[in-house]
Amino acid sequence: MLFETDLFFSNHFSFQAFGNAKTLRNDNSSRFGKYMDVQFDYRGAPVGGHILNYLLEKSRVVHQNHGERNFHIFYQLLEGGEEDLLRRLGLEKSPQQYHYLVKGHCARVSSINDKNDWKIVRRALSIISFNDNENVFVIVASVLHLGNVQFAADEQGNAQVTTENQIKYLARLLAVEGSVLRDALIHKKIIAKGEELISPLNLEQAAYARDALAKAIYGRTFSWLVNKVNKSLAYKVNKSFVFLGLLDIYGFEVFQHNSFEQFCINYCNEKLQQLFIELTLKSEQEEYESEGIAWEPVQYFNNKIICDLVEEKFKGIISILDEECLRPGDATDTTFLEKLEETVKNHPHFLTHKLADQKTRKSLGREEFRLLHYAGEVTYSVAGNVLVSECCVSLQTMCNSENPIINQCFDRTELTDKKRPETAATQFKNSLSKLMEILMSKEPSYIRCIKPNDAKQADRFDEVLIRHQVKYLGLMENLRVRRAGFAYRRKYEVFLQRYKSLCPETWPTWDGRPHDGVAVLVKHLGYKQEEYKMGRTKIFIRFPKTLFATEDALEVRKQSLGESHTAAASWTVCFVIFFFNCFQIAVSLSWWRGTLGRRKAAKRKWAVQTIRRFIKGFIYRNHPRCPENEYFLDYIRFSFLMNLKRNLPKNVLDKSWPTPPPSLCEASQLLRQLCMQNMVWTYCKRISPEWKQQLEQKVIASEIFKGKKDNYPQSVPRLFINTRLVPVIKYDRKGYKARSRQLLLTQNAVIIVEDSKIKQRIDYANLTGEC
Numbered sequence: 173m174l175f176e177t178d179l180f181f182s183n184h185f186s187f188q189a190f191g192n193a194k195t196l197r198n199d200n201s202s203r204f205g206k207y208m209d210v211q212f213d214y215r216g217a218p219v220g221g222h223i224l225n226y227l228l229e230k231s232r233v234v235h236q237n238h239g240e241r242n243f244h245i246f247y248q249l250l251e252g253g254e255e256d257l258l259r260r261l262g263l264e265k266s267p268q269q270y271h272y273l274v275k276g277h278c279a280r281v282s283s284i285n286d287k288n289d290w291k292i293v294r295r296a297l298s299i300i301s302f303n304d305n306e307n308v309f310v311i312v313a314s315v316l317h318l319g320n321v322q323f324a325a326d327e328q329g330n331a332q333v334t335t336e337n338q339i340k341y342l343a344r345l346l347a348v349e350g351s352v353l354r355d356a357l358i359h360k361k362i363i364a365k366g367e368e369l370i371s372p373l374n375l376e377q378a379a380y381a382r383d384a385l386a387k388a389i390y391g392r393t394f395s396w397l398v399n400k401v402n403k404s405l406a407y408k409v410n411k412s413f414v415f416l417g418l419l420d421i422y423g424f425e426v427f428q429h430n431s432f433e434q435f436c437i438n439y440c441n442e443k444l445q446q447l448f449i450e451l452t453l454k455s456e457q458e459e460y461e462s463e464g465i466a467w468e469p470v471q472y473f474n475n476k477i478i479c480d481l482v483e484e485k486f487k488g489i490i491s492i493l494d495e496e497c498l499r500p501g502d503a504t505d506t507t508f509l510e511k512l513e514e515t516v517k518n519h520p521h522f523l524t525h526k527l528a529d530q531k532t533r534k535s536l537g538r539e540e541f542r543l544l545h546y547a548g549e550v551t552y553s554v555a556g557n558v559l560v561s562e563c564c565v566s567l568q569t570m571c572n573s574e575n576p577i578i579n580q581c582f583d584r585t586e587l588t589d590k591k592r593p594e595t596a597a598t599q600f601k602n603s604l605s606k607l608m609e610i611l612m613s614k615e616p617s618y619i620r621c622i623k624p625n626d627a628k629q630a631d632r633f634d635e636v637l638i639r640h641q642v643k644y645l646g647l648m649e650n651l652r653v654r655r656a657g658f659a660y661r662r663k664y665e666v667f668l669q670r671y672k673s674l675c676p677e678t679w680p681t682w683d684g685r686p687h688d689g690v691a692v693l694v695k696h697l698g699y700k701q702e703e704y705k706m707g708r709t710k711i712f713i714r715f716p717k718t719l720f721a722t723e724d725a726l727e728v729r730k731q732s733l734g735e736s737h738t739a740a741a742s743w744t745v746c747f748v749i750f751f752f753n754c755f756q757i758a759v760s761l762s763w764w765r766g767t768l769g770r771r772k773a774a775k776r777k778w779a780v781q782t783i784r785r786f787i788k789g790f791i792y793r794n795h796p797r798c799p800e801n802e803y804f805l806d807y808i809r810f811s812f813l814m815n816l817k818r819n820l821p822k823n824v825l826d827k828s829w830p831t832p833p834p835s836l837c838e839a840s841q842l843l844r845q846l847c848m849q850n851m852v853w854t855y856c857k858r859i860s861p862e863w864k865q866q867l868e869q870k871v872i873a874s875e876i877f878k879g880k881k882d883n884y885p886q887s888v889p890r891l892f893i894n895t896r897l898v899p900v901i902k903y904d905r906k907g908y909k910a911r912s913r914q915l916l917l918t919q920n921a922v923i924i925v926e927d928s929k930i931k932q933r934i935d936y937a938n939l940t941g942e943c
Contacts, residue, residue: 189248189293190394191225193232194241197626199283203229203243204394205421205440207607211407212414220407225398226421226607227440227600230387231433233315236276243390244289245312246273247280252290253309261313262341272319272386300404311393314345318386321357323378331358331378357382417614419607423621424545424644430552435489436600438545439482443604445546445646446475447611448618452653460657463707472653475546478521483601487515490597505539505554512541520544547644620645658705658712660719664690667711671697671722673729697722794834808833816843824851866891 188200195201205227211220236242250258250267258265267279280286297308321338323331333339333354343350358378361370373381421444422437449472460467482489492515496508509524516522521544525536535551536542542551622641625634642648664686672678672689675696682689690711694704705712713719789804797805815830832840859867869892877884898915902924913931916923924932 189245189289189296190243190397191228193229193236193243194278194281194284196237196239197623197628199281200244202420203232206419207610208418208420210416210418212416213410214413219413221405222402223398223405224603224607224610225395226603227433227436228391228394229433230391231431233387233390234272234319234383238276239278240276241278241281242273242276244284244286245293246270246316247284247286248290248293249309249312251286252288257309261309261345263313263316270316270319272316300401308393308397310345311389314342315386315390317341317345318382318389321382323358323375323382325375328372329374330372331375333357357385417610419611423641424547424646426548426550426644430550431555432597434550435552436597438543438550439479439601440604441547441646442475442479442482442545443608444611445649446479447608448616448646448650449474449653451612451616452650456653456657459661463710463712465658465705465707465712468657470653470657473546473649478543478545481516481519481521481543489516490601492516493597509539509541509554546649547646620647655716658714659716660713661707661710663710668693671726673733674722674725697725797835805835809836812836812840816840820847821851824848824855 188202191202191204192200193203195203204225207224207226209222210218213219232240232242241247247267250263250265253261253263267273273279317338320335321333321342322335324334326332339350339354342348343353346353358373358381359370360373360377360381361368421440424441425434425437427434453470453472456470457467480488485491489512492511493508496503496511512522513524513526517527523532523536523542523544525533525538525540528536528542537553539555540551540553542549622638622645625632625637668678668682668686668689671693672680672682675693677692677696678689682692687706691706694711699718703714703718705714785803786807789801789807792798792801793804793808795801812830812832819828819830821828829840829844856864870888874888877887881887898917900913900915902911902913903909904911911926914925916925920937921933921935923930923934
């Protein structure tokens, strides 16, 4: 089915090109989070789906760490793009020419074939019905050109564009006015109380604005690409279909330098951790209630206090960041940090250089703040956060674009509406809230991916790295919640089957209800009342040590049972083995006799059927081919061909040929011609050039003399020679006196010789006709 193969394959490569990049740990790392609903039919085959993407790592568009690359599509376009396409986009083959592609100092990687990947991406886009491929690549090219835009300060310190050629390229590619684009890059527009305020940007702010625009263009284009893919994956809803939701998102990130994107990623993980704990507690409580056991409150670290610190209205970090991005005046990273210190200075999970004690200040910069997450402390830098948060007001430039993809990516209503715009942080917060609603409606299962080492090597286990991941994945907190109540629970049947040998009353068998048998067993083992609870179908054991003691007792019991029964069981075992061997031999003999009989019967049945088919085919042999005679006709043809194979003519003079059946007369004639042609071709291939020339001359002589010369048949066996000397008689015209002469025939002329002297030479070329 096309949907199961090419379509999912194509979507996979489309996302890889636009959303994956080389990092220090992986050459093809996914740099965006996604939630996928996959639709399955009654056979279990995928027939449809829908994708929600979260938090594309847009900062990678403008900056890469050393040893890392930008998104694959940029390098694939430059390496594999056709000359005509690159010329229309104003691009050069070398990635070194573009500012956004050289930050990581590894534009080309030996393990990545960008040229070949480009062909795969083009094919993938065509399969999922992308009719505007080149428009997508126009957007990709515009991001590269935008990265090459440079600024210089005027006398007032305001930024001015110095690369007009790049502005011209961008204006043409984005289908906007060049002057409007230039002004948008060096000015900012703020809407306050319904009024628009425009102020110039300095060099640093202009560079941030340029990068913010590049990230916004690429980010929204990626979202548009996801929507296009969703249309190709759409399928009619059917009640018999099953949906499977898959969430693939970043884990908790702690780097040496953590900025706005790490803040969003870790905020997302805080919300997921909160959800996981709630769902774990919910499942625990539901199991307790279904088993009739009283629910006891579980003590655990509730990270709601951290989530509120980030998302609380008016007082949360995201709200404060919104205010700094959108308020009139000169908003900077420093004013944002000061506002944080003023608003949340008393929060136990928030710390800055100013609020820290003397010892802690050594590990905190003046442009940093620290949050104590559920997994541990993370220090964030505020440098660039106010401008990098990408206010939508900076995207008003795109509102008048004539590029169809730009118009779809940048909604005019959103950009021209006078209501308060949203920053990237607020947008992410809202999309994350919707994701939480989706996850709360599901029955979750969890897959935790743990990387054994950073060197991409097999059979290597880095304990420090593993401990770090276990801590920051929140696994220990989940275990604490699980073990806070009753750590072990098992069905009565399973528990009784395993430990029944520890009680004389339940060993070797228990004839009553499993519930009663377990009650007798735990009483014999001396379980205290606070150590276990008996549910409707399960036994719950509170402390691991209780279970460990039971396991130790079981091991001792196994050894004692083995020693006491070894001697008595030895004779029993011998007898059982002997009996089993005899029984096995008898069964084998019976089985073999039956097998032989079945084989003989099958052969007889086959022989009868074959004879019947042959006789019936003989009766219908003169009829057109039909089911009644096809076996007979095939057999006759096969026999003829095998006879022909054994009696093929040995040479071209051998005219013998087997008589074919009526149905193969035409085919036999064709085979005979092919056989003769093959022998002639083989014979001609073997003769020498001299012999070939003799044969050609014999053919010419046959055409001239055959039937016209009496002694011609006697001359046929004689070979032609290149030169022949013939004695002749010359008769004088007067007196007819005979004179002896020699006639010398060569390849080119006839020569008359008398006493070794040439009397006359006649070239063949001078002969024009008969005398």
